[in-house]
Amino acid sequence: MNTAHSPAPLLSVRNVGKRYGDRVALQGASFDLWPGEVLAVVGESGSGKSTLLNAIAARSAPDEGTVQFRQRNGELQDVYAMSEAQQRLLARTDWGFVHQNAADGLRMDVSAGANVGERLMGLGERHYGKLRSTAMEWLQRVEIDAARIDDAPRTFSGGMRQRLQIARNLVTQPRLVFMDEPTSGLDVSVQARLLDMLRQxxxxxxxxxxxxxxxxxxxxxxAHRMVVMQRGRVVESGLTDQVLDDPQHPYTQLLVSSVLQP
Known part of the structure; x- marks a missing residue:
């Protein structure tokens, strides 16, 4: 990825904060995301990672700060100045959201094909043959046997469910996808396969x-870049290899060293 040719950021987050009663869950979070860039948000449980993700993805309005997304016409628009209908349209077209638990992002009792085709129908596609062929193509892209197109996700393994959830999100060719711990709870070999697929x-x-x-x-x-969070604040950010190989903040150093210890 080369952001040098990208004229402007796709997403601009400035001073986003969130409180739950007296508890400060998120404070002063700011960063830009460029087209085609993958950003990792890391930190231990309770560091504010998911609070930040939900605030950016218009799932939980922040108490302060701004989240701006660049529309296809080039205009940078405040996500929280949009109407609910505009936010919903954005969520099912240019955005995707992959949940940690695939069951939260799928309709478990309808077929795999219907799960993938549903987002296309939301954009007005009504041709059954086209819906089915696109769904089949996407199942194959996420390494699910096309013969399973009429099977319900409740009959799938955890890894297959997660891959189906990814297909459901990507079928509308979004420009930005949010992922909340997408490999958590999966076996190591299943994780590796899923990560390789996501990278591709x-x-x-x-x-x-x-x-x-x-x-x-x-x-x-x-990830190309990463931000490290501790107690609701971004304490370090930079190129992924740089942050992991030469961490500057004591908390990042602790995170890296705890992983490296036998």
Missing amino acids: LTRQMQLAAIIVTHDLAVARLL
Whole structure:
């Protein structure tokens, strides 16, 4: 990825904060995300990673700060100045959201094909043959046997469900996908396969992504840049290899050393 040719950021986050009663969950979070860039948000449980992701993805309005997304016409628009209908349209077209638990991002009792085709129908596609062929193509892209197109996700393994959720999100060719701990709870071999697939898809589609993870290996494999969070604040940010190989903040140093210890 080369951001030098990108004239402007795709997403601009400035001083985003969130409180729950007296507890400060997020404070002063700021960063830019460029087209085609993968950004990892790392930190231990309770560091504010998911709060930040939900605030950026218009799932939980922040108490302060701004989140701006560049529309296809080039205009940078405040996400929270949009109407609910505009936010919903954005969420099912230019954005995707991959949940940690695939069941939260799928309709478990309808077929795999219907799960993938549903987002296309939301954009007005009504031709059954086209919906089915596109769904089949996407199942194959995420390494699910096309013969399973009429099977419900509840009959799938955890790894297959997660891959189906990814297909459901990517079928509308979004420009930005949010991922909340996408490999958490999966077996190591299943994780590796999923990560390899995600890396290929983000590159092929020039897809920007924000990935929340507590796993530094996931960040190193997938992300161009990363931000490190502690107690609701961004304490360090930079190129992924740079941050992991030469961490500057004591908390980042602790995170890296704890991973490296036998």
